[in-house]
Amino acid sequence: MRPSRFVTILVLLALSCQPDQPPAEPPQYNVPTDLEPFVQAFRNEARQRGQSVAIDNLIIRFGAVSEQDVCGECRLQAGKTPVITFSNDPLCWQQMNAQERECLVFHELGHCVLKRLHKTDRFPNGAFVSLMNLNDVSVYATCRYAIGNDDCDKRPRRSYYIDELFDPSTPAPPWAK
Numbered sequence: 001m002r003p004s005r006f007v008t009i010l011v012l013l014a015l016s017c018q019p020d021q022p023p024a025e026p027p028q029y030n031v032p033t034d035l036e037p038f039v040q041a042f043r044n045e046a047r048q049r050g051q052s053v054a055i056d057n058l059i060i061r062f063g064a065v066s067e068q069d070v071c072g073e074c075r076l077q078a079g080k081t082p083v084i085t086f087s088n089d090p091l092c093w094q095q096m097n098a099q100e101r102e103c104l105v106f107h108e109l110g111h112c113v114l115k116r117l118h119k120t121d122r123f124p125n126g127a128f129v130s131l132m133n134l135n136d137v138s139v140y141a142t143c144r145y146a147i148g149n150d151d152c153d154k155r156p157r158r159s160y161y162i163d164e165l166f167d168p169s170t171p172a173p174p175w176a177k
Contacts, residue, residue: 099141
């Protein structure tokens with residue numbers, strides 16, 4: 001039995017009304033050698049939490065960022081390779097310690113790879129709930145100068161923040177009270 005001309009016309013109209021999508025760029029991977037260990041650490045942390053993350057389409061570079069007072073940004077555009085730019089401002093990367101650098105890289109990978117948005121919630125003690133906060137990517141780093149009773153060594157908080165990065169439903173840790 002031959003389909004009716006009406007059905008054929010409807011099918012052709014439906015197919016012709018599909019929105020034009022730009023062709024996707026071929027995958028690119030371009031990460032500076034000194035940043036590769038942070039990307040590998042991110043993959044390992046995901047793996048330790050039973051997740052696999054595909055990071056075969058990513059560009060990371062140093063350069064100008066779009067907003068002042070920002071040390072990194074992720075640019076995501078449909079069909080294009082995600083791009084993370086770290087500010088070349090001397091007050092950013094060059095002044096950071098190892099934990100701060102890891103926090104910044106993981107934060108931006110949270111945006112570009114995990115598609116996480118910023119989260120501004122705080123615990124009762126004032127600490128941010130997530131590494132994905134807007135204001136402080138040194139949530140599990142050591143501070144430079146102890147002031148008063150400031151708890152300067154926040155490295156024991158690292159496992160919580162990494163857990164929360166990969167699972168936003170992670171329960172609050174005991175230190176958050």
